[in-house]
Amino acid sequence: MKAPGSILVVDDNQDILIAAKLLLKKHYDIIKTTDSPFEIESYIKQFNPDVIILDMNYSQDSVSGKEGFFWLNKILNINPHIVVIMMTAYSDIKLAVDAIKAGATDFIAKPWQNDQLLAAIAVAFNHVKTKNEVAQLTQKNQELNQVLQGHEHAFIGQSKAMQAVFQTIEKAAKTDANILILGESGTGKELAARAIHQASLRAKNPFISLDMGSVPASVFESELFGHKKGAFTDAKTDRLGRFELAHSGSLFLDELANLPLNQQTSLLAALQNRQVTPIGSSKVVDVDIRLICATNDDLHQAVEEGRFRQDLLFRINTVTVHLPALRERKEDIPLLVNYYLEYYGNKYKRSLSISKEHMNSLSHYDWPGNVRELAHTIERAIILTEGESLDISSVMNISKPKSITHDIVEFNLETVEHNTIRAALKHFQGNVSHAAKALGLTRGALYRRLDKYGL
Numbered sequence: 412m413k414a415p416g417s418i419l420v421v422d423d424n425q426d427i428l429i430a431a432k433l434l435l436k437k438h439y440d441i442i443k444t445t446d447s448p449f450e451i452e453s454y455i456k457q458f459n460p461d462v463i464i465l466d467m468n469y470s471q472d473s474v475s476g477k478e479g480f481f482w483l484n485k486i487l488n489i490n491p492h493i494v495v496i497m498m499t500a501y502s503d504i505k506l507a508v509d510a511i512k513a514g515a516t517d518f519i520a521k522p523w524q525n526d527q528l529l530a531a532i533a534v535a536f537n538h539v540k541t542k543n544e545v546a547q548l549t550q551k552n553q554e555l556n557q558v559l560q561g562h563e564h565a566f567i568g569q570s571k572a573m574q575a576v577f578q579t580i581e582k583a584a585k586t587d588a589n590i591l592i593l594g595e596s597g598t599g600k601e602l603a604a605r606a607i608h609q610a611s612l613r614a615k616n617p618f619i620s621l622d623m624g625s626v627p628a629s630v631f632e633s634e635l636f637g638h639k640k641g642a643f644t645d646a647k648t649d650r651l652g653r654f655e656l657a658h659s660g661s662l663f664l665d666e667l668a669n670l671p672l673n674q675q676t677s678l679l680a681a682l683q684n685r686q687v688t689p690i691g692s693s694k695v696v697d698v699d700i701r702l703i704c705a706t707n708d709d710l711h712q713a714v715e716e717g718r719f720r721q722d723l724l725f726r727i728n729t730v731t732v733h734l735p736a737l738r739e740r741k742e743d744i745p746l747l748v749n750y751y752l753e754y755y756g757n758k759y760k761r762s763l764s765i766s767k768e769h770m771n772s773l774s775h776y777d778w779p780g781n782v783r784e785l786a787h788t789i790e791r792a793i794i795l796t797e798g799e800s801l802d803i804s805s806v807m808n809i810s811k812p813k814s815i816t817h818d819i820v821e822f823n824l825e826t827v828e829h830n831t832i833r834a835a836l837k838h839f840q841g842n843v844s845h846a847a848k849a850l851g852l853t854r855g856a857l858y859r860r861l862d863k864y865g866l
C-alpha cells in the first residue's frame with residue numbers, strides 16, 4: 412500500500428530521475444521529477460511537496476555543491492516546512508555536514524541503495540510530521556494566549572500614580588530588563604506582568620507564570636527546572652519546567668519571597684548562566700527568558716532577616732514597578748467601579764446604573780483588598796440588586812467607616828449605640844432610610860432611637 416505524501420526529485424540527469432520515479436511511485440502517492448532546479452518554485456506552488464530530493468551539483472558547477480546550497484536555501488525560504496534530502500555523486504562527509512547545517516534533513520550518496528533511499532525518505536516523512544506538529548502547537552499556543560488575553564481585564568487607572576506606572580511599564584517592556592513588581596495583594600501585579608509581556612518584543616511567545624504562594628515548597632525546583640522520568644518517586648514521565656516552557660517568552664514568578672533559600676541559589680544560577688538542568692538530567696538546557704517577579708513582601712527586609720539572597724534581589728530588580736494601594740489613589744475608584752459594573756453587567760445580563768450616593772460611599776471606603784475586593788464587591792452587588800440602580804448596602808457594611816469601628820474606646824452599650832447612629836447619619840448625610848438600612852433597623856425603629864437620644 413502506498414503511503415500518503417508527495418515528493419519532488421530534482422536532478423539534471425534524466426536516468427536518475429527515471430530510476431527514482433520507478434522506485435518511489437511504488438511507495439508514495441505523488442512523485443514529480445524535474446531536471447531543472449529553476450522549476451522548483453513553480454512545482455512548490457503547484458503541489459507543495461512534503462519532501463524534496465535535491466541534487467547538489469548541476470551542469471554549471473559539477474563538484475562544489477554550491478548550487479545545491481543555493482537551491483536548498485531558496486526552498487526553505489519559500490516554505491520552511493518542506494523537508495529536503497540532499498544528493499550527490501561525490502560522497503563527501505564535509506559537504507553532508509554543511510548541508511545539514513544549512514537546513515537539509517539528510518544526505519544520500521549516488522548511486523544509492525534502494526533500501527537506503529527509502530529509509531532516508533521514511534525518516535524525512537517523520538520530520539514532516541514533527542514539523543507539522545510543532546507548527547500546530549505554536550499556533551495553538553498563540554491562540555491560547557489570545558484566548559487568555561480575551562478573558563483578561565483591562566489594566567486601567569487615571570490617577571497620577573497609575574499613569575506613572577503605565578509609563579514605566581511601557582519603557583521597560585521594550586528592553587529585556589528583569590522587572591520586579593511590588594504592591595499589596597489585589598493591586599494588579601499579575602495584570603501588570605501581563606501588560607509588560609504584551610508590550611514587549613516577546614508578545615507573540617509564551618507568557619508562563621508560577622505562583623510560589625500556591626505551590627508546595629518541595630516541588631518548586633521541579634516546577635521551575637523540570638525533571639526526567641524516574642528522578643524521584645512521583646516522576647512518572649519527563650516534565651518540562653516553567654523556564655523551558657517560557658523559552659523565548661516571559662516567565663512570571665508571583666509571590667517570589669516564598670522561595671526557600673537553597674532554591675534561590677538554583678534560581679540565581681539559572682538566571683546568571685541562562686541555562687537550566689532538569690532534576691535527574693545531566694544535560695543543561697539553554698533558556699532565553701525575560702523574568703518578571705512580584706511580591707507583596709518587603710524584600711529588603713527579607714534580605715536583612717536572612718530570608719532572601721541579596722545577589723538574587725539585585726539580579727531581579729533591574730526595574731522596579733510599585734503598584735499603589737487603591738486607598739492611595741481613590742480618584743481611580745469611579746473608573747474601576749464603572750468598568751466592573753459594565754463587565755459584570757454583561758456577564759449577568761444586567762444593565763444597572765449607580766447613584767451618586769453609592770458611588771460616593773465606594774469612593775470613601777479604604778479597600779484593604781484593593782481592586783480585587785472592589786471587583787468582587789461590584790459582582791456580588793450586581794447579583795443581589797433587585798432594581799435598576801446598583802444597591803451596595805447589601806454587600807458592604809458602608810454604615811461603619813473603619814474609623815468608628817476601630818476607634819471604639821467606649822463599652823457602654825447605650826453610648827456605643829448613640830455614637831454609631833450619629834456616625835451613620837453623618838455618613839449618609841442625614842438620609843434616614845439609608846442609615847436605617849445600614850444599621851439593620853427599620854425606619855420606625857431608627858426614628859424611635861433618634862427621639863430617645865435627642866438627635
Ligand SMILES: Nc1ncnc2c1ncn2[C@@H]1O[C@H](COP(=O)(O)OP(=O)(O)OP(=O)(O)O)[C@@H](O)[C@H]1O
Pocket residue numbers: 564565566567568594595596597598599600601602603665707782783786
Ligand atoms: N488597574 C486595574 N484595572 C482593572 N482591574 C484590575 C486592576 N488592578 C487589579 N485589577 C483586578 O483585580 C484583581 C486582582 O489583580 P491581580 O491578580 O493582578 O492582583 P495581584 O496584585 O497579583 O494580587 P495577589 O498579590 O493577591 O496575587 C484581578 O481581577 C484584576 O483584574
